[in-house]
Amino acid sequence: MIKRSFIKLTGPRLLCDQVEPDPKKPETIPIPPRLVLLLHEPLDSTRETLIKKGDTVKRGERLFLYKESTEYAVSPVSGTITSIASYTGDFGTIATYFIVERDEKDTPSNGFAEIADTPNLKSADSFLRSLPGAPPLSRFTDPDCKINTLVIEGTDSDLMSTTRQYLLATSKEEIKRGIQILRQMTGVAKIAITVPENASDDLSAEGVQVFKISQVYPKALPQMIMQDHLEIIPVPGATCEDQGVTFMSIEAVISLAKAYAQKEPVFEKVLTVIAKDGTRHRVKAVIGTPLHRIFKQFKLQTNERDRIIVGGPMMGHAAYTLYHPVGPDTDTVQIQDRDAIPYVSDYPCINCGKCVRVCPANVPVNLLVRYLEADLYEEAADNFDLQSCIECGLCSYVCTARIPLFQYIQLGKHQLIELETEANNA
Amino acid sequence: MHKQNKYTVSHAPFWHDGDTVTTLNQNIILAALPAAIFGILKFGAPALGVLALAVSTAMLWELAFNFISKREITIADYDSAAIGLLVGMMLPATAPWWIVLIGTLIAVVMGKMIYGGIGGNPFNPAVVGISVLLVSWNAIFDFDAALLNYEFGFTALAPLGALKHQGVAAMDLFQIKELAMGNQVGSIGTVFGAGIILGGIYLILRGYIRWEISLSYVAGILITAFLFRLVNPDLYASPLFHLFTGYTLLGAFFLAPENSSSPVNLTAMIIYGAMGGVMTILIRNVGSYADGTVFAILLINLINPLIDRIRPQALGKGVNNA
Numbered sequence: 001m002i003k004r005s006f007i008k009l010t011g012p013r014l015l016c017d018q019v020e021p022d023p024k025k026p027e028t029i030p031i032p033p034r035l036v037l038l039l040h041e042p043l044d045s046t047r048e049t050l051i052k053k054g055d056t057v058k059r060g061e062r063l064f065l066y067k068e069s070t071e072y073a074v075s076p077v078s079g080t081i082t083s084i085a086s087y088t089g090d091f092g093t094i095a096t097y098f099i100v101e102r103d104e105k106d107t108p109s110n111g112f113a114e115i116a117d118t119p120n121l122k123s124a125d126s127f128l129r130s131l132p133g134a135p136p137l138s139r140f141t142d143p144d145c146k147i148n149t150l151v152i153e154g155t156d157s158d159l160m161s162t163t164r165q166y167l168l169a170t171s172k173e174e175i176k177r178g179i180q181i182l183r184q185m186t187g188v189a190k191i192a193i194t195v196p197e198n199a200s201d202d203l204s205a206e207g208v209q210v211f212k213i214s215q216v217y218p219k220a221l222p223q224m225i226m227q228d229h230l231e232i233i234p235v236p237g238a239t240c241e242d243q244g245v246t247f248m249s250i251e252a253v254i255s256l257a258k259a260y261a262q263k264e265p266v267f268e269k270v271l272t273v274i275a276k277d278g279t280r281h282r283v284k285a286v287i288g289t290p291l292h293r294i295f296k297q298f299k300l301q302t303n304e305r306d307r308i309i310v311g312g313p314m315m316g317h318a319a320y321t322l323y324h325p326v327g328p329d330t331d332t333v334q335i336q337d338r339d340a341i342p343y344v345s346d347y348p349c350i351n352c353g354k355c356v357r358v359c360p361a362n363v364p365v366n367l368l369v370r371y372l373e374a375d376l377y378e379e380a381a382d383n384f385d386l387q388s389c390i391e392c393g394l395c396s397y398v399c400t401a402r403i404p405l406f407q408y409i410q411l412g413k414h415q416l417i418e419l420e421t422e423a424n425n426a
Numbered sequence: 427m428h429k430q431n432k433y434t435v436s437h438a439p440f441w442h443d444g445d446t447v448t449t450l451n452q453n454i455i456l457a458a459l460p461a462a463i464f465g466i467l468k469f470g471a472p473a474l475g476v477l478a479l480a481v482s483t484a485m486l487w488e489l490a491f492n493f494i495s496k497r498e499i500t501i502a503d504y505d506s507a508a509i510g511l512l513v514g515m516m517l518p519a520t521a522p523w524w525i526v527l528i529g530t531l532i533a534v535v536m537g538k539m540i541y542g543g544i545g546g547n548p549f550n551p552a553v554v555g556i557s558v559l560l561v562s563w564n565a566i567f568d569f570d571a572a573l574l575n576y577e578f579g580f581t582a583l584a585p586l587g588a589l590k591h592q593g594v595a596a597m598d599l600f601q602i603k604e605l606a607m608g609n610q611v612g613s614i615g616t617v618f619g620a621g622i623i624l625g626g627i628y629l630i631l632r633g634y635i636r637w638e639i640s641l642s643y644v645a646g647i648l649i650t651a652f653l654f655r656l657v658n659p660d661l662y663a664s665p666l667f668h669l670f671t672g673y674t675l676l677g678a679f680f681l682a683p684e685n686s687s688s689p690v691n692l693t694a695m696i697i698y699g700a701m702g703g704v705m706t707i708l709i710r711n712v713g714s715y716a717d718g719t720v721f722a723i724l725l726i727n728l729i730n731p732l733i734d735r736i737r738p739q740a741l742g743k744g745v746n747n748a
Contacts, residue, residue, distance in 0.1 A: 012443055090437075159441075227741070236742045307434040318435040341434055342442035350447060350545040353636060353690030361741035366690055385740035393439035400445040401545070407437035 012358065012398060014217040014314075016156060018196060019165035026166075026270050026282040029297055034082070035100045035288030036325035037073040041065050042094040043086045055081045057100060058109035060265050062127070065096060074130045076267035076286045077102040090317055091414045097325075100288070108264065116263035121185045128259055132269040132287060133252030134328035136241075140186045145241040149230060150182065152193040154250045155213045155220040158312020161332040163272050164250050165196060166282060171254045178253035179208060181260055193250075194225060217314065218360055218392035222247045236387035249329070269326055274334035275300050285326050291333060292322035305338040314393040347401040355395035355405060361388045365395045365405055372408040377415045386412050447544065451504035453634045455511055457625030458680060462515055464621050465614035469519035469576070473614045476521050477514040484510025484530040491539040505544045506534050512552035512680055515615020516673060516720075517559075518572035525566055529555045549727040550684040557720045569611050580609040585671040586716040589663050597663050605670040612672070619670040626679030635683040638695040643678040644669065646703015654711050662711055672717035674706065681719070687727040689734035697733050702726040 043049070043065065051063050057079060062072040075098075083099040115123040125137040140147055152175075154168035168175070179191060192209040199212075211229040213220045223234040225247075232243055240247060251270065258266045273281045273294055281298050291310075295302065302308065308319045312332055326333075355365035363385045371380040380386040389409050396406040466474045488506040492499045501507075513529045533555025538547045560567055569584035576582070581599045588596035600610065608618035616622070630637040651665035668674060673681070682688060682702050689698050702722050709718020 223741070233742045236740070302431060302433070304431045305434050306431070307436070307440060309440050311438075313441045314439040316438055316440065318433070318437075318440070320433055320435045321430060336440055338434065341436075341440070342444070344436065347447060348543065348545040350450075350685050351688075351690065352450070352685045354445075354633075356690045356737075362738045363740050364691075364737055385743060388740035388742055390741065397439045397441060398443050398445070400450055401447055402442070404437055406439060410437070 012394075014159055014394075014397075015215045016158075016217055016220060017160055017162050018198070018215065019162040019169055023162075023166050023169060024282060026284040027297070028268075029283055029285040029289055029294055031077060031102065031286050032289055032293045033102050034290070035075075035077060035079075035102065035286070036290050036323055037063065037075065037098045037100060037288045038087060038325060038327060039063065039065060039071055039073040039096045039098065040093075041069060041071045041096055043084065043096040049084060051081060051084070051098070053081055053084055056103075057081060058107045060112060061109040062111070063098060072129070073098065074127075074265060074267075074287075075100050076288055078105055078107045079103045091411065112259070112265055113263045116260055119181050119185050119260055124185060124256070128256065128265060130287065130328045131252060131255040131259060131265060132267070132328055133249040133255050135248055135252035135256060136246050139241050139246045140188075142241075145244070145246075147186070147188055147241065147244055147246045149190045149192065149245045150186065150188045151211070151222070151225060151230075151245060151247045152179070152191065152208075152250055152253055153220070153222075153247055154199075155194045155196055156312070156331065157218070157220040157222070158315050158332065159217055160274060160312050160334065161272050162280075163270050163282075163331040165199075167250050167254055167270060168195060168199070171250075174254040174257040175250065177261070178255075178257035181256055182248075182253065192229070194220065194229075218390070218394065221390055221392055223390040224360060234388075234390070236385065237381075249331075251331075269328065269330060271326060271330055272332045273298065273300075274332065276306075276335050276337045276340075287326055287328055289326045290323045291319065291326070294326070294333065295322070295335070300335060302335055303338065305341075307336040307338070307341055309334045309336060314397065315391065343402060344404045345402040347403065349403060350401050352400050354398040354400060358394045358398050360392060360394070361385075361390050363388050363395075368412075369403060369405055369408055372412045375415075377412045377419065380412055381416055386416070389413075447503045447505065450634055451508045453629065453632060454508045454680070455504065457629045457634075458508075458511055458515065458615065458622075460621035460624050461615045461618045461676075462511065464608055464618035465515065465519070468608065468617065469573075469614060473519035476517055476519060476526055476614060477511065479523060479526045480514030480517070480530055481507050481510040483527055484513065484534050487531050487534040488539060491535055495539075497543070500543060503544065506538070509533050509538065509551045509555075512615075512676070513555045515676065516552070516556045516613050518566065518569055518612075519614050520572045520575075521566055525559060525563060529559050531555075532558045545686050547686045548731070549724055550681050550687045552684075553681055553720045553723045553727070557724055560715075560720060567613075569613065573611050578609075578611070580604060582611055584611045584716070585667070586710065589667075589671075589710075590716040594659070594661060594663055597667055600667070600671075602666045602670060605667070610671065616673050616676045619675050622675040622679055626675070629679065635679065636688070636690070636695055638692060639683040639688055639699040640678045642696045642699030643682050643702045644699075646700035647674055647678070647707060648703075650704045650707040651711075654707065668707060668710065672710075673719035677702065677706065677719040677723055681723050682726065687730055689730050691734060691737040693736045694730075694733045697736070698726050698730060701729065 057075040059078045061075050064072050079100045079102040082101045087095045087097045112127040125141050156164045194211045194213045197212045222240050226232045255266050267286045268284050269287050273283050309316045310319050349369050351366050368384040393406045484506040485501045488501050510530050513533050533551045537551030537554035541547045606619040610617050629635040648665040651668045654662035689695050705722035705725050706718050
């Protein structure tokens, strides 16, 4: 963890990591015998699922939970489903996981190959949603949001991660091809790409706008990019997509290019693995690889009460099991030693104002938290700008009283949605 | 599946800048030490006695209140220690023990604990304590009488008292440099102006107090006193005289920027600080008290919730929350 500097007239200056000048190639993790696939749809125990335990699946086959399901997971290997169960995430979100036991046959499914000659949005959305980088293709097909700007993120939004920067620096050809495919497929008017401020990039020749993003956290966050470079002020409570902008990881662009070139979906995700002592390993692992496989490869020990962080230190989430899989959007995995975990407390706000100073969205966090602590979510949203929060986590990072402010804010937003659904259903 | 470790699961962010309430208060105490130690050297063992009693009783009052209200014991955060130290620093070295006891009782219990403890107090606890003492036992704060038995190598007159009673002619008795270096009669921790400024600069640089408040408070003092002097130099003392006498500097760096009772937004902080400076000089020049700092701070504490509504618009919000 980064401690405050001794002299601190202004807020903290957290700098995002930069990829090394001559980056090493990622190490490939062998495909494990058992893969875990997460599907963002709750399992209903009263109904019979479409895919059942014992079913065989092919490589690249889509797994739907029910007949009317739109969400799907794609199996990166051929094999047998050995287990289907519920997975509980943050704020009680329920997902389903499949465990696929790999067989040696490696039979491919040819569903995508049949339509790969003519890239089109609808077919891409129905086959490629879980490509590495998780392309938000469904946003383009959604009639409710009219996307006119696509921002490709060549910068990592959280600290510590260099995955996207690495890909930006090393896969120029694929990026160009991917952008072509995307332009053709989506017909989106404006395509922009974010690059680190010191990167010299020749992608502008493609008719793509290049946004140079400052290294200072949280400048690479979607809402900040919208504000600083697109000059669109994020509307509180609305997503970027509601305002016509969608963000796509650079890895998604590369995977799209590769998928259409090979006429087969790709499954290898690049990610940065950070050990307790800060050493980094760049890794290529198949989506669905349980984290313990990666740790084993590098002989990384995890002990009781350590923290396994999926994502960056500011916005990631903590995994509760080593069987947590590498997902399409997993850019970083790190292990935090139990002694390095800063404590949080239930102390009241002492009104020191550090959070107000540091907030990039000018949210009056000191007042907001008092309402959130008292479960007054609607007042918090109406009078204290709950919805303006861009979820960078800086307020919690600086809080002297160690209040889990970011968690309160997320909880508040979550509760507001619940209240809204309740009101709509009533 | 083999037996698994249990991992710590909590919400992001997973890093912290390392600050705690304890370090905050320890730094405030550290910053107050130069002035306090100077007071001990100057006024001797009685001063040490007052400070020690003030700090210890302040912590004991909080402990007692924790027991009575059946709450968690919170004295380890040093907050009441800091309050006690500030109360002690505002008392004369010869203050009787019961005054110290009552002062810290009012400061900690009435000033802080009854509002729910740290962070809930609308007024600066130390200022509440001293104000009550000042109104109830005004004679204690007659520094000339209090320090009658001391032999000093300089003008043994409380500067603000002299100003009140003898008029601006008394100003000739004091030199600004002497006042700043602590060669003046006053309370334990407020005579050494240079030491308080040193501590204040330390707190500002380390980010433990909000510099906007301190600077605008000092600016408020200087500008108001200057204007008074501009109108009638025969009646009103100079800005620097006001700055280095009484509780002014302690107010600027330790009392006004107290976290809970002061605003956090830029415009509000500047109004708050400047108002404090203006009110201090108004009370001194127009009011009946020799030193108005504590009352000025109570007044700005009072308007704090109101002016702290002046805040920048949050991201994407219209012009409706000013």
